[in-house]
Amino acid sequence: MTTYDLIFYLFAAVTLISAFFVVTNRNIVHAAFYLLFTLFGIAGIYVMLGSDFVAIVQLIVYVGGILILLLFGVMLTNKITNVDIKTGTIHALPASIVMGLFAGALGAAVFNTNWKVVELTSAEASTTGLGVMLVNEYALIFELLGILLLIALIGAASMARR
Amino acid sequence: MMYDWLYNATGSEVIAAIIQSLMPLFLFLLPFALFAVLLERKVSGHMQDRLGPMRVGYHGLLQTIADIIKLIQKEDIIAASNDKKFFNLSPLIVFIGSYAAFAAIPFSGAFLGSNIDLGIIYIVAVTGIVVAGILMGGWASNNKYSLLGAMRSAAQIISYEIPTLLVVVTVIMITGTMNLYTMSEWQTEHFWNWLILGGPVFGIQKILLIPLMIVSFLIIFLSTLAEVNRTPFDIPEAESELVSGYHTEYSGMKFAIFFLAEYANMFAISVIVSALFLGGFQSPIGYVGNLFGLPWLIPFEQFFWFAFKGIFFVFVQMWLRWTLPRFRVDQLMAFCWKYLIPFSFVILLIVGLITVL
Secondary structure (H helix, E strand, O other), X not given: OOHHHHHHHHHHHHHHHHHHHHHHOOOHHHHHHHHHHHHHHHHHHHHHOOXXXXXXXXXHHHHHXXXXXXXXXXXXXXXXXXXXXXXXXXXXXXHHXXXXXXXXXXXXXXXXXXXXXXXXXXXXXXXXXXXXXXXXOOHHHHHHHHHHHHHHHHHHHHHXXX | OHHHHHHXXXXXXXXXXXXXXXHHHHHHXXXXXXXXXXXXXXXXXXXXXXXXXXXXXXXXXXXXXXXXXXXXXXOOOOOOXXXXXXXXXXXXXXXXHHHHHHHHOEOOOOOEOOOOOOHHXXXXXXXXXXXXXXXXXXXXXXXXXXXXXXXXXXXXXXXXXXXXXXXXXHHHHHHOOOOXXXXXXHOOOEHHHOHHHOOOOOOHXXXXXXXXXXXXXXXXXXXXXXXXXXXXXOHHHOHHHHOOHHHOOOOHHHHHHHHHHHHHHHHHHHHHHHHHHOOOOOOOEOOHHHHHOOOOHHHHHHHHHHHHHHHHHHHHHHHHHOOOOOOOHHHHHHHHHHHHHHHHHHHHHHHHHHHHO
């Protein structure tokens, strides 16, 4: 087992264990805090796969943005307005059937795919290539996504003003 | 480079990496924090026509060491209604977030934690972990002042991240790199090559850039100042309203870790701003090592300039803290959204035009 493997398993363990706690924890603020470790572990795995830009965007968007927003929402509703958020289990049977089917489909996809095996090389910076592709081959999609985000922003602002 | 030397000396990648990642903490950050705490007290004292600490050592030089010894002896108080697990975890996460930024900061030509291409963006990303840690501490303290302080702190950091990032994007457009080492190299040799004075390319572009860059420098300095919650932006720990914000409930070494993280953050933003606009570790007037043909001297000189610029801006932050009163919450938000963000957007557009033409 090389150092690379060791670090990979470390990040994988962090991700899986904290994800387990996110799902099972009864306290919703605790669950949100455990999500920090899950997102961090996933960013680590992206780095191990050599996609540095995706890892950092993962940190900026999920840890710096969505997680903080989630924490704000949970804290404000939970502590200040004294509304109980339900964290119990409901519809256990249909949920486990659907999840079992989904897990089966995922497992089948994982085990039946003919994975391409590439030799381990030292990772190269992916930002320049990504930027060139975004403004050349995928320029239209990139611009459309930009407009979509802008519309979402304006919508959020106008809803907040009401 | 330091890593190669360590690798040859120890013969193991892992040991070399561990030693290298601990070096900034033990050789630089801890002595710096000891010095900076004393400096803060001395600066505040002299600004208010007092002497500051005078008793321990010559003019109070050993005061911080005595304080640290006292803090180590203190009882670690955890109140019964604190959320114990996250209460203990929070100082650690805050410190990890602020120390992780040092991985991409070039200390000198010979010492750089990781020469990743995304340097400055990586630093912005790991700062997000600090916000989560602060919220965790404020919530786990189970104290309304702590929670309010943490909320204010998080809201402030998120708002002021926007002007910071806009200025960073402007700088990236001019230099064409996100790597802080390459950025510092780009502004090498003389102080008129610094980005605040238009960068090393002479011509019409330099003249056009000078006023824009001075305004950008002010914007990023103010917004990063707000991100580390220093006066005049210190409403998260406003003593007169909130006791001391998100670390009200912490005592002993946990409080010391929060304090260390704050000073580490202050130094980190100082060196990031100087790496973006003031040439980072590069000397403003050329190197003594080049003059006398002593190449081994240059990394040490670079480290001197790095520390000098960093500590100078830390001093400016203290100077502001003991000069200016605190903003009100609405003034704080208005300053960010109505002044800093529009200005940085306009500069971003103009600089975009200049670099295209």
